[in-house]
Amino acid sequence: MNEPTDRRMAAACSLLAKEKRRYLLYQLAEDETAHIEDLVTQVAAWDDTVSTGQISSETRQQTYVSLVHNHLPRLADYDIIDYDLRSGDIVLADGFDDIKPLLEQFKQTEEKQELREQPPL
Structure with a gap:
């Protein structure tokens, strides 16, 4: 691999290493746009199960x-999202396409893990 590809892959892995960022992106991947309050509610619920x-x-x-102070700015720095705190609007940006396949793999893995952790009926 070449150096720019290596950097992009390292950045994608770093961005998706944190659960809150993955949860935020799972929701945005479904809706493409969201309001900060809705994302806060959903991310907090997933985080606390x-x-x-x-x-x-x-x-x-x-x-x-x-x-607001960590995850949104970091994702915006890598052109994954665009957001406006005054309006509360958050949308996917062009860079999301670069990490979408990796995000989908994370989601599948986490869904399988949740199924294994559920108690039998």
Whole structure:
């Protein structure tokens, strides 16, 4: 592989290493656009493995801060998303296509893991 390809692959792996970023991108991959409050709710629920109605205000606030100060800017730096905090709108950007296959592999792996962890009926 050449150096630019190596850097892109390393960046993709680094971006997808954090669960919150993967959860955020799973949701955006389905809808292509979202509002920050909806993403905060969904990411917090997945992160705590609870329903969206069971999220505490503290968890919601921690997730919001984490997304706004860490995950959203990092994804935007790599042209994976575009976001506007004033409006709360978040959309997929052109760079998403570069990481989409790897994201899909992560999602399949996590879904299989969830099935193995569920107790038998």
